[in-house]
Amino acid sequence: MPSNLNEFLKDFRMIIEEELSQNLQKLTIPKQLKDSMLYSVEAGGKRLRPILLLASYKAYDENYQKALSSSIALEMVHTYSLIHDDLPAMDDDNYRRGKLTNHKAFDEATAILAGDALLTYSFELIGKDTLLTNDEKVEMITNLSASSGPSGMVAGQFLDMDAENRTITLEELEQIHMLKTGKLLEFAIYAGAYLAGATKQQLENLKEYSFYLGLIFQVQDDILDITGDEEKLGKPVGSDEGNEKGTYPKLLGLDGAINKKKEYVNKAVAALEKADAHNSHLMALTEHFSNRDH
Amino acid sequence: MPSNLNEFLKDFRMIIEEELSQNLQKLTIPKQLKDSMLYSVEAGGKRLRPILLLASYKAYDENYQKALSSSIALEMVHTYSLIHDDLPAMDDDNYRRGKLTNHKAFDEATAILAGDALLTYSFELIGKDTLLTNDEKVEMITNLSASSGPSGMVAGQFLDMDAENRTITLEELEQIHMLKTGKLLEFAIYAGAYLAGATKQQLENLKEYSFYLGLIFQVQDDILDITGDEEKLGKPVGSDEGNEKGTYPKLLGLDGAINKKKEYVNKAVAALEKADAHNSHLMALTEHFSNRDH
Numbered sequence: 001m002p003s004n005l006n007e008f009l010k011d012f013r014m015i016i017e018e019e020l021s022q023n024l025q026k027l028t029i030p031k032q033l034k035d036s037m038l039y040s041v042e043a044g045g046k047r048l049r050p051i052l053l054l055a056s057y058k059a060y061d062e063n064y065q066k067a068l069s070s071s072i073a074l075e076m077v078h079t080y081s082l083i084h085d086d087l088p089a090m091d092d093d094n095y096r097r098g099k100l101t102n103h104k105a106f107d108e109a110t111a112i113l114a115g116d117a118l119l120t121y122s123f124e125l126i127g128k129d130t131l132l133t134n135d136e137k138v139e140m141i142t143n144l145s146a147s148s149g150p151s152g153m154v155a156g157q158f159l160d161m162d163a164e165n166r167t168i169t170l171e172e173l174e175q176i177h178m179l180k181t182g183k184l185l186e187f188a189i190y191a192g193a194y195l196a197g198a199t200k201q202q203l204e205n206l207k208e209y210s211f212y213l214g215l216i217f218q219v220q221d222d223i224l225d226i227t228g229d230e231e232k233l234g235k236p237v238g239s240d241e242g243n244e245k246g247t248y249p250k251l252l253g254l255d256g257a258i259n260k261k262k263e264y265v266n267k268a269v270a271a272l273e274k275a276d277a278h279n280s281h282l283m284a285l286t287e288h289f290s291n292r293d294h
Numbered sequence: 295m296p297s298n299l300n301e302f303l304k305d306f307r308m309i310i311e312e313e314l315s316q317n318l319q320k321l322t323i324p325k326q327l328k329d330s331m332l333y334s335v336e337a338g339g340k341r342l343r344p345i346l347l348l349a350s351y352k353a354y355d356e357n358y359q360k361a362l363s364s365s366i367a368l369e370m371v372h373t374y375s376l377i378h379d380d381l382p383a384m385d386d387d388n389y390r391r392g393k394l395t396n397h398k399a400f401d402e403a404t405a406i407l408a409g410d411a412l413l414t415y416s417f418e419l420i421g422k423d424t425l426l427t428n429d430e431k432v433e434m435i436t437n438l439s440a441s442s443g444p445s446g447m448v449a450g451q452f453l454d455m456d457a458e459n460r461t462i463t464l465e466e467l468e469q470i471h472m473l474k475t476g477k478l479l480e481f482a483i484y485a486g487a488y489l490a491g492a493t494k495q496q497l498e499n500l501k502e503y504s505f506y507l508g509l510i511f512q513v514q515d516d517i518l519d520i521t522g523d524e525e526k527l528g529k530p531v532g533s534d535e536g537n538e539k540g541t542y543p544k545l546l547g548l549d550g551a552i553n554k555k556k557e558y559v560n561k562a563v564a565a566l567e568k569a570d571a572h573n574s575h576l577m578a579l580t581e582h583f584s585n586r587d588h
Contacts, residue, residue, distance in 0.1 A: 027445060029444045080410075090403050112383060116448050120448065123417050135428050138432060145414050149414035149415045150331065150414070150415055151323055154407050159324055162326075
């Protein structure tokens with residue numbers, strides 16, 4: 001197992017953030033539109049998705065340059081989804097990561113357009129990447145759009161809203177998380193390994209890994225909403241309690257949720273072993289995200 | 295010149311509308327999300343963009359099947375832009391083409407997500423088209439995203455909003471139209487001819503044609519806002535008058551605007567001749583859209 005996960009996270013977060021900013025800074029577009037896109041893209045966050053993409057690449061090949069633009073595009077898609085999700089008509093949030101949300105820092109129309117712009121630009125970015133073959137570009141774009149569109153993330157957002165005012169089953173809850181969060185995580189893992197030349201069998205096993213990773217991520221989110229530190233989280237704890245939103249602790253109790261998470265971690269690790277990726281950063285990342293405190 | 299433009303328009307509108315509906319109907323996605331996407335996609339309209347794409351294809355090759363999915367994708371991008379443009383935070387319109395706007399027929403959150411879904415799905419659709427090579431897919435996707443993103447249509451939307459409460463010059467007005475409407479028209483013309491195998495020189499001349507076509511379209515829009523028939527337009531005439539929005543008749547007078555349009559038509563026709571496309575439906579379409587009454 002690579003010895004220093006924290007160094008890997010720090011280095012790659014920096015690489016990703018530089019690439020993100022550079023790619024947007026160089027655009028010749030209306031100033032306030034650019035400012036608004038940059039505002040949300042530079043608002044921090046764990047950079048989980050691009051880091052997973054690069055870690056997945058590095059599990060099969062060291063020279064990760066080839067995967068950079070896809071990882072940046074993925075983070076742009078994630079950022080657009082946060083901007084639209086925070087809008088008054090959606091979750092109506094004023095703060096994210098301790099900063100004003102995009103429509104509060106700018107205005108609602110600008111936030112809608114900044115989200116649209118980030119989503120659209122992500123495909124242009126991959127389409128113009130000089131390090132990828134056209135076959136690789138099509139594979140990236142087709143999978144990214146499928147993961148984030150009406151059969152993927154957008155469906156998850158829709159079902160999540162739809163479920164807010166009623167009680168849902170654990171099965172429905174998992175379906176929502178699989179679509180809303182899991183699909184992009186799955187893309188991250190798939191895209192990195194695909195670009196690095198992983199075999200079909202390895203990609204198949206990684207799909208199973210992604211499935212459990214998505215569930216781990218969500219259970220921990222729900223647990224942190226009860227046991228977390230407001231300052232570290234950048235949002236009030238107990239915010240899920242006020243509404244009827246289904247969460248793992250609500251459905252299984254806190255201990256039940258923690259046990260469920262352990263079960264998922266074991267299954268994720270088994271899948272990583274089958275994919276010959278257990279000596280990569282993905283292994284340490286799984287534990288890391290399972291125990292994260294924000 | 296092909297004799298029967300009306301028959302071409304009728305036939306191809308039907309083909310396009312069937313393809314649009316079929317492509318969305320077959321998706322396995324949340325019912326209300328699908329209903330909302332279909333609602334706007336099936337709300338009618340001239341289908342100008344996909345028709346231009348197919349007419350441009352047919353100027354160089356008869357067998358237009360290859361261009362169908364790109365034309366459908368283009369209409370989806372256009373439809374998403376209308377849905378978001380109508381939102382309360384943007385133009386705040388209750389009606390479009392005589393029907394309730396998406397957020398009025400459904401709700402605001404659903405309308406935001408239906409727009410996001412149509413935009414994202416358009417790239418998936420091209421990515422999965424079995425009639426295109428990967429080289430062709432990359433060319434389509436890269437150009438469609440560049441035309442509709444922050445350097446294209448989204449920039450136009452942004453500048454249009456930004457200009458609403460101040461007086462702008464003719465130059466600024468043309469810049470806004472070029473981005474907001476012209477970029478997608480340019481894509482339509484380029485994409486069709488490219489897929490049909492037009493030469494670089496022909497594509498270059500078509501670019502000039504698209505530029506004037508975009509301007510013609512906008513001048514006529516402005517003229518119809520003064521001289522049009524409310525019932526045919528499906529919106530009140532004089533709606534531009536109440537705000538400070540710059541229009542050709544405001545800047546040049548009604549006669550000046552009509553003369554400007556004639557000048558643009560002559561330039562468009564000259565460019566079509568240079569592109570060897572003057573015997574195609576594009577020729578008749580140019581006159582048709584220049585004299586349209588809705």
